[in-house]
Amino acid sequence: MTESNDVLIVGGSIAGVRTAEGLRRHGFDGRVTILEAGPDLPYDRPALSKQVLAAGHSTESVMLRTQADLDKARIELRRGCRAAGLDLDAGTVRLAGGGTLAYSNLVIATGAAPRRLATAPAGAGVHYLRTLADAERLREAIDGPVRVVVVGGGFIGSEVAAAAAARSASVTVVEPYAFPLSRVLGDLVGKRLARLHESQGVQLVLGRSVSAIGADRAGGQRVVLDDGTTLGCEAVVVGIGAVPATDWLAGSGLDVADGVVCDEFCRASAPGVFAVGDVARWPNPLFAEAMRVEHWTNAVEQAGVVAWNIAHPDRPRPYAPVPYVWSDQYGSRLQIVGRPRPSDDVRVVLDDDGFVALYVRDHELVGAFGLNAPSQVLALRRALAARTRLDGITL
Ligand SMILES: Cc1cc2nc3c(=O)[nH]c(=O)nc-3n(C[C@H](O)[C@H](O)[C@H](O)COP(=O)(O)OP(=O)(O)OC[C@H]3O[C@@H](n4cnc5c(N)ncnc54)[C@H](O)[C@@H]3O)c2cc1C
Structure with a gap:
């Protein structure tokens, strides 16, 4: 018999787990199951190239949730469980180890794999x-x-x-x-x-x-x-980039093009199917651009919107973030906000203890880079969200 799930989430990392938790936060009471191909409880991937590579780290310090946390939120995480196929007509996911699971809503949170x-x-x-x-x-x-x-x-x-x-x-x-x-x-x-x-x-x-x-x-x-x-x-x-983990969707009929193609509400091309995190491509209304963002903050923020849109299908919210990423190198913090491109007009506005460059296109701020300048980058993220005119920005 095919087991039935109100929400089936494929991928048990930050985007999948945050979606499950968001559902509970938004009052969703149904059965929530996460399938995760890997053997581990959810862990923090950004730490892998930072704390984990440093001497004397403990694996516990990178774990995102304990089993007790998941149990408390009534989230069933099945580890070592790989999705191998999707049948949109039947509303089922086929498992690599055999068997199928049915869903009312499916969330694709399978992330990306190294190129x-x-x-x-x-x-x-x-x-x-x-x-x-x-x-x-x-x-x-x-x-x-x-x-x-x-x-x-x-x-x-x-x-x-x-x-x-x-x-x-x-x-x-x-x-x-x-x-x-x-x-x-x-x-x-x-x-x-x-x-x-x-x-x-x-x-x-x-x-x-x-x-x-x-x-x-x-x-x-x-x-x-x-x-x-x-x-x-x-x-x-x-380290030459990553590719979205969509191989298991081949032949399903779901629209996939360098990621799972979604609308601005993170809904994929079949009813009841959503995508979130590194694997999702959606038209960001704030930038009038279809994007797929491989950064931690995006996974977290998009999960909140997907959870809301499943819990409140009659009042869906568009997902319109200012992309943000940080990186820690040699004790310095790098931060990027917005959608900078090499072809933009790059203006250095701070070059002191910290460094800040603005990316300007058609006389509009479209992005910024900061090195050891966290408060300025935060202000610029707010300015991008509010579409502040360039001459109205003070740092
Ligand atoms: C080393 C490293 C350092 C990073 N550092 C930063 C940083 O400093 N700042 C930043 O903003 N971002 C950073 N990132 C990016 C960030 O970690 C990702 O954006 C984030 O993990 C995306 O989350 P996700 O849940 O969408 O995907 P993932 O974290 O990739 O998780 C997807 C999960 O789905 C599972 N899965 C895949 N296919 C299947 C299947 N068929 N069935 C079941 N499960 C499946 C995978 O096992 C995986 O656990 C870093 C990434 C890496 C790898």
């Missing part, structure tokens, strides 16, 4: 970072005066570089763009971030990509770059 480098499958000496198990393996690998090559100078690559350098590894970052994060933030800010890495002894190889990775005879790794340079090391960490 793989074709030449570098995960294995001895080659690391990707998404799960607690990945982070614990990597922590072992950077313990001691080892050589680490980080492929990709984005958020995760940069945080791993910082964590490895703090543990006395000798670190090289290979980045195809002119500077770290310049693909998102442009060269002016990217150059500033390059200085941050180099001030801590991390070597940057910029404007180069990796053409091959292989084991050497001494048990280490050889990373071959597109100009023929070879970098020897004991550990390679690949």
Whole structure:
């Protein structure tokens, strides 16, 4: 017999758990079940490239909820339970281990998985970072005066570089763009971030990509770059972005295009189906742009809206956030708000103890970057939400 659930949530990380809790907060009394493919209770992914890689961390410190917390909220979490297919006509989810579960409402919260480098499958000496198990393996690998090559100078690559350098590894970052994060933030800010890495002894190889990775005879790794340079090391960490985890939806008929396609209320293309977090693509009314945001704050804020819209289908709320992300590197806090692009007019408005750059498009503020400037970034997030005119902004 197919078991029935009022709300079935697939994915038991921050977006899935916050949706379940939001349902209870909004007075939803029905049966709420979360399916999670991994073995763990929910944990905090941002900590994986920060606290978990530092010496002396405890796994407990990254757990988001205990079993008792979930029980208290009457949320059933099934761990080690992978969704393998979706039948929209029947309103059921097929499980990898066999069996199906029926839903009245389905929430897709399956997040994203690391983009793989074709030449570098995960294995001895080659690391990707998404799960607690990945982070614990990597922590072992950077313990001691080892050589680490980080492929990709984005958020995760940069945080791993910082964590490895703090543990006395000798670190090289290979980045195809002119500077770290310049693909998102442009060269002016990217150059500033390059200085941050180099001030801590991390070597940057910029404007180069990796053409091959292989084991050497001494048990280490050889990373071959597109100009023929070879970098020897004991550990390679690949951080080249993530792809939405939608493979299990193939053939279901649900609209999927670089994420689950939703409307502004986070409703997917079939009745009763929602998406939330890294996996969801929706038209953000505030920016008149369809977006998919792979950041923690988005998962939390979107979960609140999805929960409300399930609990109050007659009064749905649009989801119109100002995207926000933070990153911790070398003891500095980086923050980005809004939708900056490298092609924007980038204006540095503070360059003192902290650094702030505004991103201006068609004479309007569209985003901002801050380095050790949390109060200014908060003010700018508010200004973006209120669509404050550029000349009305004071920091
Ligand atoms: C190392 C690291 C550091 C980060 N640091 C920051 C940071 O500093 N700041 C920031 O804003 N963001 C950061 N992020 C991003 C942030 O963690 C994500 O945006 C957030 O975790 C998204 O939550 P989610 O619940 O949507 O997806 P996920 O956290 O990816 O969770 C999805 C869950 O679904 C499960 N799942 C997938 N497929 C299935 C299936 N078929 N069946 C059942 N379960 C399934 C997965 O096992 C996973 O637990 C970081 C991410 C990583 C990996």
